Amino acid sequence: MKTLQDQYIERLETIKDAIQESDELVAYLDAEEEEDYLKMQDKFERYINELYEDVAAADPLELFDLEERLIDPAFEGLFFPRLLGYAVLRGDLNDNYKYVRPQEHFKQILMAMINSPYFDMIKMRVGQAIQIGFALSSDIWITNLLEEIENKNVKQFLNAQKIDRYHVLNNRRSGYLRFQKQFQTTNFQSTDFPGNIGEMTSGFGLLRKFLEYRIKSNSDHSSYHEELLKLLENESLHGKNHDHILSLVINFIPFEGKNHDRLSKVLNKLRKEDDHFNERYFELLHKHLTSDLPYSPECDTRVYNLLDHANKDDMETYYSAVSVLAAKGFIHEDAREAVKQLYTLYDGLSTINGCLRHAMLSQFVHVLRNLSPEEYADYFELNKTFIAYMDIFDFQQFNQSLKEESIIYVKKLLKKYTDKRGRDYQDIKKFVIPTFQDLGFMKEKEVMELFKTRRKKKSA
Template identity: 45%
Template sequence: MQSLLQDYKERLQGVAELIQGSDELATYLEEETPELYKALQDAYEPLIAEIYQEVADNHPLQLPELELVLMNPFFEGLFLPRILGYNVLRGEINDQIKYARPQEAFKKILLAIANSTNFDAIRQRIGQTVQLGFALSSDIWIANLLDKVDNKKVKAFLQSMIHDRFRDLEERRNLLSRYKKQFTHYNFLYTSFPETVSELKMEATALRSFLLNRIAFNNSHDSYIDEIHKLIGQKAFYKEPEFIEIIAIISNFINLNQTETQHLSNALNSCRYENTQFNQIYFQFLKNCYRQGVHFGPDADRKFFGLLNKNEGDDLIKYYNLLETIHTKGFIHEDALDAVNAFYAQYEGMSINNECLRLEILQLFHKVVDNLTEPEYHSFFELQKTFADYINTFGNSAFNQETESMCMNYVKRLLAFYKDKRSKEYQEVKKAVSSGFTELEFLTEKELVDLFKIKRKKKETE
């Protein structure tokens, strides 16, 4: 954890003073209705949210202290429901859709809300959050938390958030999935950088999620470069699979200065030499990232390849040599196809090397097709031969299905865009799909007829 910058402290103090001197607070304290608290919230939560987002974007390791400051009664409980939600989602979840470890930060913030004089107003915004937090926690943990709540009314509310149906794993999974969707566009993750192997084992999942999340949000990493430097230099970590995944993320996505890049390269290659399972772990990392929708592409691939000692000539070097050919020539080029064929033939079809290659090619397909506009449909249909070439090379049903799904999604976009069935564009699309999609076995003759079937309007009864 890093200390909160003085500038943030002063700005927060200014917001607290505004709240305490406001007409909205004075009016609320006279009647204490939910409507008047909502007016207070609407007036001052945006000021808190602005500072919070600035810290989250630029100094994320300072978030714990920021959240501690916001628990001060001078803020009247504003923004605490949002922070409560953030902390519910920060916890590591195991296969049983339960917290891997007790979430003390969640407990601390929930108790701050429970002890707030404004609890009756705040409770209207925390119901689903508490339900999820309790569903993910153990019965003992919940009982210990409730023991710390003295107010009978508050305790009764919290007890009402415990639902037996969430003892079912699928119910918990669905609740978590629905809840997470509300926070998709919020940047709120925090992490600790481990200093011992035991800390690495405990913190690796959170650190991995933190880094990938910041990469997805295109955030700066400048505020924790010192922590990254120290982490990379921990030689005791080099044989640990968790560290290989973390250094893989840093190597692919985080840009460092020349000195730090050399430091990273030395550590990465030391890991390769000291851990005989490095390649297997790394390919598994790639596979998981591809499946989770993490985008690599030429920049990331070249960045990682540039860090490797090329003298080894192992499977990893062969893979990245192939990717360099694909990125340089383009996946449509005959040389790229020949290189893919040559690489693919060296391994079993279901090997992890070949699976990663298929997933990489699918990413490249999606990058092109998903960004085509409707008027660019000629370019799409020109790609059908290339799709067929890769389908024939890989002979893999999962690859075929994903390619088919991608193509059908684009065709459905075209049919929604070109609604006039007599138009030149519609007829061209119909002709190209009719010939190409049956050859690729994306559609049967019957499915083709159904796709372009004219839906006749029912005659109005007189």
């Protein structure tokens, strides 16, 4: 956890002073009416949220400190429901949809809320968060928490949030996912960077979750560059978790200058000294390529530029080939030849060739999904390239994936060009019918079905 910077503390203190001096707070304290409290919420929570979003975007490691400051009683219970939701969702889960480790931050926020004079007002907005937090926690953890609470009414309320149906995995999963959707556009992820192997083991899931969120959301990573490099340079942390973080960093997080050199040194030392590193790396790369992480040829260029090219290992062989692909584009003959030569070096079912196929497929899918209907002539030309790579790979799943994406694009064309007598429609039909059959995408009857008009049944 990083300490909140002075610039943020000053903004926070300004908000706190404004709350304490507000007419809305005076009105609520005089009458203790819910309407007055809601007015205070409406006026001030948006300023807290603006500050929170700024910290989350630029300095996410400071979020824990910010949240601890926001439970100060001087904020009059504002923002508690969001803080509780963030704490519930931030925890790392296992396959059984249970927390990997006890969520002390969730407990800290919950206990502060319970002890707030506004608890009766706030509890109407936090029931679902507590229910999900309890569902993801162990029975022992909940029991120990409840034993710390003396107020019978509060304890009764919390006991009621233990929902029996969440004892069933499927119900617990669906409940979590429903709750998660409420925060899907909110950036609240943070983490601690481990300093020893014990912390790495217990905190790896949260760290991975944090990095993957930042990568997928195209966030700025500069505020924790130093923490990442110190972690990766710490040889006492070596192991599968270290490999995983390294594979994410070298593919998706850019470094420059001396920091780039530090990262390169870590990677090349492992390549040189660990005979099994290449094998583990390509297994991780394959997972990344088949996930929803934003792979692009830029990732390949980034890794290639980190390599010591004097080491002629599998990484050098792979990235030398895909760097040609990244530089010249998959249509260029040199790129096709580089891919072909690489592919013939390894068994078709090897992990490296699996990475190569998925990398190529990712690029094809990106192009197809961004091709407008008006550019259908480009699609016709692209099919020549598809055929070339299908011949190189000779892999059914690759062909099937291309087929699915091609059908999606053709359906997009037919949705736009509905005039069957029009030139566009006829050009598309004349191309698709024979081509889909030649590629083995569809049989004649199946491809003809794409062009049949579905008549609406007449109502009786």
